[in-house]
Amino acid sequence: MLRGLMQDDYPLTLGHVLGRMRTLNAGAEIVTLREADGARTRASFGEVVGRIDRLAAGLAAHGIGEGDRVGTFAWNSQEHVELYMAIPCLGAVLHTLNIRLFPEQLAYVINHAQDRIVFVDDSLVPLLDRVSDQLTTVELFVIIGDGPAGNLHPTVRYEEFLAAEPIDAYPAVEERSAAALCYTSGTTGNPKGVMYSHRSTVLHAFSTGLAEALGVTSADRVLPIVPQFHANAWGLVHGSCLIGASLVMPGRFLQAAPLAELITSERVTLSGAVPTIWMDLLRHLDAHPETDTSSLTKVVCGGAAVPRALMEPLEQRHGITLVQAWGMTETSPLGSVAHPPAGSTGEERWSYRLSQGKIAPLVEARIVADDGTPLPWDGASAGELQVRGPWIAAGYYEDPQGSVEKFADGWLRTGDVATIDSRGYIRITDRTKDIIKSGGEWISSVELENELMAHPAVREAAVIAMPDERYTERPLGCVVAEGDLSVEDLRAHLSDRVAKWWIPDAFAFIDEVPKTSVGKFDKKVLRARLTDGELEVQTATEAARG
DSSP, rough: OOOOOOTTOOOOOOOHHHHHHHHHTTTTTEEEEOOOOEEEEEEEHOOOOOHHHHHHHHHHHHTTTTEEEEEEEBBSSSSHHHHHHHHHTTOEEEEOOTSSSSSSHHHHHHHTOOOSSSEEEGGHHHHHHTTTTOSSSEEEEEEESSSSSTTSSSEEEEHSSOHHHHHOOOOOOOOEEEEEEEEEEOOOSSSEEEEEHHHHHHHHHHHTTTTTTTTTTTTEEEEEEOOOTTTGGGGGGHHHHHHTTTEEOTTOOOOOHHHHHHHHTTOOEEEOOEEEEHHHHHHHHHHHHHHOOOOEEEEEEEESSSOOOHHHHHHHHOOOEEEEEEEGGGGSSSEOOOOOTTTHHHHHHHHHSSSEEETTTTTTEEEOOOOSSBBBBSOOOOEEEEEEOTTSSSBBBOOHHHHHHHHTEEEEEEEEEEEEEETTTTEEEEEEETOOOEEEEOOOOOHHHHTTTSSSEEEEEEEEEETTTTTTTEEEEEEEEEOOOOOHHHHHHHHHOOGGGGSSSSSOOOSSBBOOOOSSHHHHHHHHHHTTTTTTTTEOOOHHOO
């Protein structure tokens, strides 16, 4: 084999990202919203790197080294960015803890990961306090902020934990060694750990600068609303640190009003969050048309299907373009991004924007039938979506059984039912566990949800299967209404949007669609409420059914 004469052994580690923050990107800044009145702090990357060096020295003084897990239970902030860099550059593993996990799940993931130290925002101390007596490996709690420490013990304040002198030198880290650990949201069973390597994290961070992906540049001011504990904030933090984009961190203030004010005052250019956040922002901006969001040109939106009823008014009324992306904790998470192809216009362009997007560079995808046979990319053949690539997990941390069930022949089985067209655009029609089979025919709950949310009086909608004597299953629309709305109104709305036999015969009007810990619709809760008779189901009349 004739080998290329290149430095192929150059290590891809977060040490390189830290080095760029120290030198080329030192002038970028991190702004953190600290108080509801708008008070905030700001520091240049150069100043932050000095604190990262002192944080690393503090960790080393506590004996933290290669392979040790260190937990963070924190909002998006400058301190969390410092932890993002210091822990893995020291050779340890950053374990971002999901603040929305149930107490028993939170205790499980801390014990399963064997976290030695947990850094916790003072506002989140009460949540961690509930499980502190169940934690078996934590040696120290480091409190970020001056608020009460509750019953956590032993504790030290973050600013006191930083060593007086910076670390002399960082250890050499192998690029395939673990850098970060995230757990899935645990919708069924215990959460599963996904261990990211330095190499996968750097490659994923690099991808955020590609125009086919997120398109982050050094001129951007990036607002990661998606939590840092959710698949590493979708790569926005690592990508910004690598590329030199400034970061605007919202802290615990995730309501529409403070977010809109941040976008205006900090001239945010790019952001990322789940659809529910942007639904709230749309209502706020409509109510406050004087809000200046002209700097915000692009928003990456994922975690759930993004309805046209959200994308279109945000763009037409406020100039904000939502770009749908797809991914999972297991994919770091970038898997595809819905930039429409050149030359597409009108409804064709919308069709591409409403897809899950084109397969990202360096990611490979396929769809397979139930028997494992790969299906053609014809935009019609539907099967389970499977992916592989340099930032795709190969298994779960310390979970052989879960790994066997989810990974096969080098591919991640996503559990999504999808089609792929000839241009490589993915369209997810459902989750394998959510798909509805009525009279032997498949009905896409995702498509029904998007069409229901296109109704101006529907705030949220989730569709689940309801047992039916004749058809085995029929779709049940669970709708959060704004104003008066009837079953007949909804059926009429759907009549020219979906196939007649897709239209639900029954609806349940609810106060809110239950959400998972990362903001996705939690349909298992709705299914349980249906089984227990807790949903008030309203059925269409026989005449209305046709």
